[in-house]
Amino acid sequence: EVQLVESGGGLVKPGGSLTLSCAASGFTFSNAWMSWVRQAPGKGLEWVGRIESKTDGGTTEYAAPVKGRFAISRDDSQNTLYLQMNSLKTEDTAVYYCTTGILDYWGQGTLVTVSS
Amino acid sequence: QSVLTQPPSASGTPGQRVTISCSGSSSNIGSNYVYWFQQLPGTAPKLLIYRNNQRPSGVPDRFSGSKSGTSASLAISGLRSEDEADYYCAAWDDSPSVYWVFGGGTKLTVL
Numbered sequence: 485e486v487q488l489v490e491s492g493g494g495l496v497k498p499g500g501s502l503t504l505s506c507a508a509s510g511f512t513f514s515n516a517w518m519s520w521v522r523q524a525p526g527k528g529l530e531w532v533g534r535i536e537s538k539t540d541g542g543t544t545e546y547a548a549p550v551k552g553r554f555a556i557s558r559d560d561s562q563n564t565l566y567l568q569m570n571s572l573k574t575e576d577t578a579v580y581y582c583t584t585g586i587l588d589y590w591g592q593g594t595l596v597t598v599s600s
Numbered sequence: 601q602s603v604l605t606q607p608p609s610a611s612g613t614p615g616q617r618v619t620i621s622c623s624g625s626s627s628n629i630g631s632n633y634v635y636w637f638q639q640l641p642g643t644a645p646k647l648l649i650y651r652n653n654q655r656p657s658g659v660p661d662r663f664s665g666s667k668s669g670t671s672a673s674l675a676i677s678g679l680r681s682e683d684e685a686d687y688y689c690a691a692w693d694d695s696p697s698v699y700w701v702f703g704g705g706t707k708l709t710v711l
Contacts, residue, residue, distance in 0.1 A: 519700065521645075528602060529637070529645065529688055531700035545699055581644055587635060587690065587700065588656065590644040 486510040486589045488582050493594030500572050500598070506565040506582030506591055514538065514560040517585050520567050522578035523593070532567070532580070549575075572598045603628065604689050606703035613711045617677045620706045622689030624670050628701050632692040634672040636665055639686040639705075648687070649674065676708075684710045 492504040506518075519534040533546040535556045544556050555568040565582050579593040605623040612618040622634065636649035647656055649665035652672065664675045672691075676683055689703040 521700075528705040529690070529702045531702065534699065547699070586647075586650055587637070587645075588647045588650065590646070592644055 486584070488584070488589060488591035490580065490582055490591040490594040493580065493596045495597045495599065496572055497600055498572060498574055498598055501568070501570045502572065502596060503569070504567040504580055504582075504594055504596070506567075508563045508565065508582075508584075511584070511589075513558075513563040518556075518558065518565045519583045519587065520556060520565075521581045521583055521587070521590075522576075523581070524575075524578040527578075530578075535565070569596070572596075574598050602704035603693065603701035604691065604703035606687075606689060606706045608704065609707050609709065611709040611711055612676075612679045614679055614681065616679045617675060618679055618708065619676075620674045620687050620689075620708070622672045622674070622703050624672075624691060624701070626670060627695045628670075628691040628693040629667065629672055630670040631694055634665065634667050635690045636663075636674045637688045637690065639688065641685070645688065679710055681710045684708055 487509045489507045496502050515537050517536050520532040522530050522532050533556050535544045536542055553571045557566045577598050579595050581593045582591045610620055633651045637645040638648045639645045652667040653665045662678045666673055686705045686707050688705045693701045
């Protein structure tokens, strides 16, 4: 059974940093392209970024609102996906989900609140 | 403002058939597959339809998807109370620096 478990969310001040983790199991993580998707309170879904598998190059891509501030990485030895978030803004407040390939599996999400 | 356009709400009575539309452009729906997600209150989204009209294992055949040109639709037949949820369409976009795009979501109410 595929499982994705996010952690690391919390309250952070504007301009601060936070790193989210996503522990994966039930599939061959090293072969998977992974994405982060977020959902602001009461709003719709927004793609944040993705990382290819290392065998496919390991390239990362980001949505315009987070480019240059967020970084996605992976540790295939630990089956873990990361989202490093810097220079956080109030508009980054959202539940952050990690997802597989074609967004076919989702974690339960972790809430990030950016507020002074 | 979402790249894909969905009606904000839809409704139906138990047993009815309901459709939800999703409109895009040539760079997303027009040239790539459409995906649909169901989000029950307080839970994570769940993949409902992939590659325009394919259902993952476990999704009832009451749910069906279709695509024509730059538009797509999700149909739910034999509506049930447990279908009350938010529904989102999504597609890959070929525009530079744009990848997955979503609709704004449609809140389905079962009357």
